[in-house]
Amino acid sequence: MNKLTELNYVVIVVVLFLFIALTSNGAFGSTNTDEIEIVFPENPSKSQNTVIIWTANTVPDLTDLILALEQVESNGNETAYNESEKALGCLQIRPIMLADYNRIYGTSFTHDQMKSRSTSHLVAIGIFHHYGKYIERNGETTNAKHLAFIWNGGGSAWKRVNNPRDDRKQTNLETYWKKVSKNL
Numbered sequence: 001m002n003k004l005t006e007l008n009y010v011v012i013v014v015v016l017f018l019f020i021a022l023t024s025n026g027a028f029g030s031t032n033t034d035e036i037e038i039v040f041p042e043n044p045s046k047s048q049n050t051v052i053i054w055t056a057n058t059v060p061d062l063t064d065l066i067l068a069l070e071q072v073e074s075n076g077n078e079t080a081y082n083e084s085e086k087a088l089g090c091l092q093i094r095p096i097m098l099a100d101y102n103r104i105y106g107t108s109f110t111h112d113q114m115k116s117r118s119t120s121h122l123v124a125i126g127i128f129h130h131y132g133k134y135i136e137r138n139g140e141t142t143n144a145k146h147l148a149f150i151w152n153g154g155g156s157a158w159k160r161v162n163n164p165r166d167d168r169k170q171t172n173l174e175t176y177w178k179k180v181s182k183n184l
Contacts, residue, residue: 065144066091066124068183069151072176078117089114091124091151098123100155104130124151131155144184145177152176 067076073092074080080092087094093114101123102109113119131150135142135158149157153173164170 062125062128064184065147065180066121068180069124069148071183072179078120079115086111088112089120090117091120093120093123097127101126127151127155131158134158144180148177148180149173 070076070090073087074090076090078090080090081088082092085092085094088111091114093111095111098109098111098114101107105126109119109123114123128147128150132142132147134155135146138159140146140162143161145161146158149161153160153169153176157169157173160170160173164174
């Protein structure tokens with residue numbers, strides 16, 4: 001996929017965020033936000049393949065979650081850089097997270113592109129979509145805690161929401177969730 005196509009997806013995500021924000025705040029009059037569906041291309045090179053990620057009643061406000069993650073990760077700083085983890089941007093995306101996203105969606109985003117808020121948000125939504133499918137397949141309803149655990153602990157960390165372990169990683173995930181939930 002070329003850079004122009006990647007940019008088009010970033011623009012679509014931004015427009016989608018604005019639409020959700022406006023409809024959930026009643027800017028278009030009385031709307032039923034339970035009918036809003038967020039879609040994401042399963043394969044970005046084949047735009048006709050889309051799947052429903054979540055409806056509004058599943059993850060009530062994904063925008064709020066991403067903004068809360070931003071506050072915890074970088075205090076909203078688009079160009080923040082953590083040398084020890086090589087984490088970049090407002091969502092502190094590490095190279096391994098970006099490599100996972102590029103593998104899943106067949107894209108070729110560079111780490112430097114994570115300085116863009118909209119591109120970072122696109123990566124987050126894509127990661128949440130991909131690993132959120134496993135939550136739903138497991139019979140659980142995706143919630144903000146699942147997604148925060150994924151963001152902080154990796155793709156399978158969602159399993160620890162309902163099946164906590166007595167270890168350091170669980171302690172770190174719970175501490176991270178407390179920080180995120182204070183910003184929701």
